[in-house]
Amino acid sequence: MHEKERHRIILSAVQDRPVVTVQELVALTDSSEATIRRDIAQLHVQKKLRRVRGGAESMHPPQFVGLAGRPFSVNETINIAQKRAIAQKAVELCEDGDAIIVNGGTTTFQMVHPLATKRCQVFTNSFPIAEHLLKNSKNTIMLSGGVIYREQNIILSPFDNDVTRNFYAKRMFMGAQGLGPLGLMEADPLLIQAEQKLIGQADELVVLVDSSKFSARSSLILCPLERITTVITDDGIPDSAAKMLEQADIDLIVAPMGAAQSKATSSG
């Protein structure tokens, strides 16, 4: 067996499992302990894995997401003030008893705090949102079925016949990568598919975007402007964007920012 081949196997094994022992790799590659140790040492200096006694472990250890409060470690803290203000306005649209769909995302996640005092029927595809509402509110929670994708903490189903089709809501709330004349834009094709499925199950579509999203562009169009009922953003929205929304007959809600106002930065 060639070196490259072993390395491929080792990296594959170490990514699948928290730890791989030298013995397991010996059995897997049918080579000697000495060779495996040399390979591990080599991959260690290449930062492809971490060398530990007895074997090797992944460089990206399984995320220890502390508690319910902090799901997506990176994105969540960007523009947090704007997101909170926007989410607050979004929840103000909801009344007890309403059936709503909350699509997963860092902005929509901020809805969980004001939602804690409500009693709505919440359908979501976000594991952290469901978790938080389950533990900290009395809302009825419905979850979509499917595989839980760890990076986004989103539940995706490749099938068309999931329970999503049995839920119909007055409003759906969602964030987006960008919002322009062509419509709502998203980056990931997988997300596109899931979100389009959800959009079809709601009457009104409420989009939550901080003002930086009006200049952000992405490659994939999720839906045209006409489909959007309401846009909630912060007071950094450019006039041109406001005019664009007005012409498309979209309700615009501007969430006022508090005293400590920071410039919105694009959050990827």
Next chain:
Amino acid sequence: MHEKERHRIILSAVQDRPVVTVQELVALTDSSEATIRRDIAQLHVQKKLRRVRGGAESMHPPQFVGLAGRPFSVNETINIAQKRAIAQKAVELCEDGDAIIVNGGTTTFQMVHPLATKRCQVFTNSFPIAEHLLKNSKNTIMLSGGVIYREQNIILSPFDNDVTRNFYAKRMFMGAQGLGPLGLMEADPLLIQAEQKLIGQADELVVLVDSSKFSARSSLILCPLERITTVITDDGIPDSAAKMLEQADIDLIVAPMGAAQSKATSSG
């Protein structure tokens, strides 16, 4: 078992319960007290947990959790030793890559700790099981869609067309209210419906019941004995029950109780 593996299991166990004893961890990892104490001391200086007399406790535990925070506050603590031992044996049937179904319940929940070091495809209808495995393991998690019932922390779908139908597994693991000559017995009609749906999606059916369940009777029959492939119980199983299982051609696995006990035996 290697160091990292033990640490993973210890951290998994300590998150599930406010305090874990050294003895429990010895049983869970099949290593000596001295080793566990060293591990706990090590994780203590790493601030991964807090070392206390008798065992260890979680670092951020005094956290208030609502009703739904812990799976079943009452049921969870009874027969905990038996449940852990039984769950341990159940996980020993699983190999990396296996597709398994884990039905929600207090006994099956104990499978999460030994599962922490595995890499399987786990389909479950239990929110706590999904949550724990998501945070403490690298398993692929698939969740059934539907309403989250807070009392049982189970996700139920009244519809027949949910994503459950798209998942097929080698084995399904489930607990039960009782196990008698007439078959597997359950108390709640709603659970019956959901569990029957799941049973149809697996090849083998593995039932996890502590020995008290052989004398328990319930009103509703979930499935006949013939459908059961394997029963895992503790060594308190009465001879009559063992004979009943043998006549029904069911594999019986007895989980040893206590530190130094006879190894598990398989028959039938």
Next chain:
DNA sequence: TCAAAAACGATCAATAACGATCATATCGCA
């Protein structure tokens, strides 16, 4: 309060993992 039981810490032997070295095997190239 005292005695029994459990938990603990320290120590030591056994074991497993490691690193270094050398002999052999394989590959590239002329």
Next chain:
DNA sequence: TGCGATATGATCGTTATTGATCGTTTTTGA
């Protein structure tokens, strides 16, 4: 084919980890 370079496997001394045993400390229960 022959040669050099590199990769691999085996051996051995060293080091780290583990489990058992001891005596000590803490908790439990009468």
